[in-house]
Amino acid sequence: MERTITPNIYYVTGGARSGKSSFALQLAKPYYSRVFLATAEPFDGEMVQRISKHREERGEQFTTVEEPLALDRALLHLPEGTDVVLLDCLTVWTGNLMHYGEGKGEGEIDQQIERFLEVLRHPPCDMILVSNEVGMGIVPENAMARRFRDIAGIINQRVAALATEAWLLCSGLPIRLK
Amino acid sequence: MERTITPNIYYVTGGARSGKSSFALQLAKPYYSRVFLATAEPFDGEMVQRISKHREERGEQFTTVEEPLALDRALLHLPEGTDVVLLDCLTVWTGNLMHYGEGKGEGEIDQQIERFLEVLRHPPCDMILVSNEVGMGIVPENAMARRFRDIAGIINQRVAALATEAWLLCSGLPIRLK
Amino acid sequence: MERTITPNIYYVTGGARSGKSSFALQLAKPYYSRVFLATAEPFDGEMVQRISKHREERGEQFTTVEEPLALDRALLHLPEGTDVVLLDCLTVWTGNLMHYGEGKGEGEIDQQIERFLEVLRHPPCDMILVSNEVGMGIVPENAMARRFRDIAGIINQRVAALATEAWLLCSGLPIRLK
Numbered sequence: 001m002e003r004t005i006t007p008n009i010y011y012v013t014g015g016a017r018s019g020k021s022s023f024a025l026q027l028a029k030p031y032y033s034r035v036f037l038a039t040a041e042p043f044d045g046e047m048v049q050r051i052s053k054h055r056e057e058r059g060e061q062f063t064t065v066e067e068p069l070a071l072d073r074a075l076l077h078l079p080e081g082t083d084v085v086l087l088d089c090l091t092v093w094t095g096n097l098m099h100y101g102e103g104k105g106e107g108e109i110d111q112q113i114e115r116f117l118e119v120l121r122h123p124p125c126d127m128i129l130v131s132n133e134v135g136m137g138i139v140p141e142n143a144m145a146r147r148f149r150d151i152a153g154i155i156n157q158r159v160a161a162l163a164t165e166a167w168l169l170c171s172g173l174p175i176r177l178k
Numbered sequence: 179m180e181r182t183i184t185p186n187i188y189y190v191t192g193g194a195r196s197g198k199s200s201f202a203l204q205l206a207k208p209y210y211s212r213v214f215l216a217t218a219e220p221f222d223g224e225m226v227q228r229i230s231k232h233r234e235e236r237g238e239q240f241t242t243v244e245e246p247l248a249l250d251r252a253l254l255h256l257p258e259g260t261d262v263v264l265l266d267c268l269t270v271w272t273g274n275l276m277h278y279g280e281g282k283g284e285g286e287i288d289q290q291i292e293r294f295l296e297v298l299r300h301p302p303c304d305m306i307l308v309s310n311e312v313g314m315g316i317v318p319e320n321a322m323a324r325r326f327r328d329i330a331g332i333i334n335q336r337v338a339a340l341a342t343e344a345w346l347l348c349s350g351l352p353i354r355l356k
Numbered sequence: 357m358e359r360t361i362t363p364n365i366y367y368v369t370g371g372a373r374s375g376k377s378s379f380a381l382q383l384a385k386p387y388y389s390r391v392f393l394a395t396a397e398p399f400d401g402e403m404v405q406r407i408s409k410h411r412e413e414r415g416e417q418f419t420t421v422e423e424p425l426a427l428d429r430a431l432l433h434l435p436e437g438t439d440v441v442l443l444d445c446l447t448v449w450t451g452n453l454m455h456y457g458e459g460k461g462e463g464e465i466d467q468q469i470e471r472f473l474e475v476l477r478h479p480p481c482d483m484i485l486v487s488n489e490v491g492m493g494i495v496p497e498n499a500m501a502r503r504f505r506d507i508a509g510i511i512n513q514r515v516a517a518l519a520t521e522a523w524l525l526c527s528g529l530p531i532r533l534k
Binding site: 310313 | 359370371372373374376403489491492493494496501504506526527528529531
C-alpha cells in the first residue's frame with residue numbers, strides 16, 4: 001500500500017534586513033539533502049558582495065542552483081534525492097521577470113508566474129520560499145517601481161495562499177501569518 | 179422598550195497589494211444593502227485603470243458613492259436602509275485633503291479629519307474602513323511626502339483607536355491588531 | 357543575602373507615525389526616576405519643530421539627556437537613581453553614526469554599535485528602546501539609503517535579540533513580537 005505525503009511549503013517574508021534569510025536557513029536545518037535556489041544575478045559590485053556574503057553565511061550545507069527566471073524548470077530538474085529547496089528570493093525574481101520580460105509583452109511575465117505556481121501546487125519536495133515586503137512605504141513616483149510593487153505584491157499573495165506555513169519577520173523576530 | 183446597538187467599525191490596513199481590499203470585500207459579504215464609498219478620483223490613465231479594475235472586482239453588489247473630500251457629508255447622506263459602508267481608502271483621502279487643502283491653511287485639513295472622526299464616534303451603520311501602511315520605508319527626501327506620511331499615520335492611529343476590530347494584511351494574510 | 361535582578365529591556369518598533377513613541381511613554385509611566393535619552397539633533401527647522409513637539413508630549417516627567425552618538429557613554433553616566441531610560445530612537449542614531457562615521461572608516465560605526473550592545477548585555481536599569489521599521493518599501497535607488505537601511509536593520513535585529521519584550525506598532529496598535 002502506498003502512502004502519499006504532500007510536501008510542505010514555508011513562506012517567509014519581511015523587510016530588508018529583517019532576518020528573513022537567517023530564519024529560512026533555520027527552517028532548512030533539519031533536512032539532509034538541501035538545495036539553495038538563488039534568483040539573484042551578480043550584475044554589479046554591490047550584488048557580488050551581497051551574494052558572496054550570503055553564500056558564506058549558509059556554508060557548505062547546500063547545493064546551489066542559480067536560476068534568475070525559469071523557477072519552474074529549476075524545480076522540475078532538482079538533483080536526485082533533494083529533501084528541501086530554499087528559494088531566495090521571490091522579489092529579486094520579480095525584478096528579473098520585469099527586466100527580461102520587457103518588450104516580450106505582458107503575457108510573458110504572467111506565464112512565468114503561472115508556471116511557477118503550478119509547480120507549487122504539486123511541489124517536488126518541501127520548499128522554503130523567501131520574499132520581501134516592498135509595499136509599506138510611500139507610493140513611488142516612478143511608474144516602473146509602482147508596477148514592480150504591484151507584481152511583487154500579487155506574487156506574495158498567491159504564493160502565501162498556497163503555503164502550509166507563513167511568517168513575517170520583523171527586527172529578526174517572526175510573526176506567524178498562517 | 180428600545181434597544182440601541184452600536185454599529186461596528188472594521189479597520190483594515192496593509193501595504194500596497196497586500197490584499198486589503200479583497201479582505202474588506204469579504205467582510206462586507208454578509209450584509210444586504212452595501213455602499214462602496216470611493217475616495218479615488220480618476221485623474222490620470224493609470225488611476226482610471228485601477229479604479230475600473232476594482233469596480234469589476236466588487237461586481238454589482240454595491241451602490242458606489244464617490245466622495246474625494248467630505249467623508250462626513252457622504253456618511254450622513256447614505257441611501258436609506260444602508261447596512262454597511264465600505265470606505266476605500268483613507269490614504270487616498272489623505273492625498274486629496276492635501277491637494278485640495280493646500281493654500282486654505284492647515285486648519286482646513288484638520289477640520290475635515292475632525293468632522294470624519296466625529297461621524298465615526300456615532301456611525302450610521304457598520305463600517306469597513308480600508309487604509310494603507312505608508313510609513314515603513316526610508317524617510318522620503320521630499321518634504322511633502324514626509325508630511326503626507328505624517329498625516330496618513332495620524333489618521334490611521336485615530337481611526338484604529340475608534341475601531342471595533344483592526345486588521346493588518348500582509349501577503350494576503352490577516353494579522354489581528356485589535 | 358543579596359539578590360540580583362536583571363533589568364528589563366523593552367524594544368518598540370514601527371513605521372513613521374505608528375504610535376511607537378506614545379507606546380514607549382506608556383511603558384515608562386510606572387517608573388519614578390525617568391531619563392529620556394534623545395538621539396535627534398535639531399539640524400533644521402523641521403527637526404526643531406518635531407523635537408519640541410515630542411518634548412511637549414512627554415511633559416516634565418523626564419530628565420532629558422541628549423547624545424547623538426556615544427550611547428554607551430550616556431548609559432554609563434546616568435543620573436544617580438535612574439529607574440528607566442527611554443531611548444528614542446535607534447534609527448536616528450543610525451543616521452548620526454553614518455553622518456559622523458563617514459571618512460573614519462567602516463570600523464568606527466561597528467565599534468559604536470558593539471559598545472552599545474555591550475551595555476545592553478548588562479543594562480544599568482530598565483530600558484525602553486524605540487526604533488523604526490525602514491525596510492518595507494521599494495529598494496532605494498540611492499546607495500547611501502540602501503546602506504542606511506542595512507545598518508538600521510542589523511541594529512534592530514541585534515537589539516531585539518537582547519530584549520525581554522519586543523513590540524511592533526501599527527496604526528497605533530501594538531503587535532507582540534517577543
